Amino acid sequence: MVLDLSRGASLAIRYGMSPYPEYEAVELVTDRIAPVANPSLALGGIEELKGVRYINFDWYCPSLGLPTWASWCRDARRPRVVAGLNIGAGLTFVATGLSMAAIKQR
Structure with missing residues (x-):
């Protein structure tokens, strides 16, 4: 829920990508x-990632540039690993808590 600050609240804590030009942030x-x-x-090394089931998080707005498995491998300078991944x-989950629960279940 997002609090409408125009209704009398003087402070709100929000999680998200800035900037928020209409507020002092x-x-x-x-x-x-x-x-x-x-x-x-x-796992003994990054090459062993090819044999695991991936858990993805749907950031619901790809244009924000938030991390994906492919971007992580690219940034880790492992492009050949990306080619072998079956991501x-x-x-795929839309809630981090569900993603973490799935990791625990293996």
Whole structure:
């Protein structure tokens, strides 16, 4: 729920991509996003990512440039790993809590 500040509230904390030109905004924290895996997979290296089921998060706005498996591999300078990944065959969630629960289930 987004609070309408014009209805008398003087402060709101929001999570999202700035800028918010209609408000005075102060960045409180930044995100760090990293790939995670269930430890029971016992992956020995990045090459072993080809054999796992991927859990994707639907950011619902690709134009924001938020991370995907493909962008993570590209930024990690592992383009040949991307070519062998079957990312589309994985699970996709729209809530981070569901994504984390799926990781725990393996």
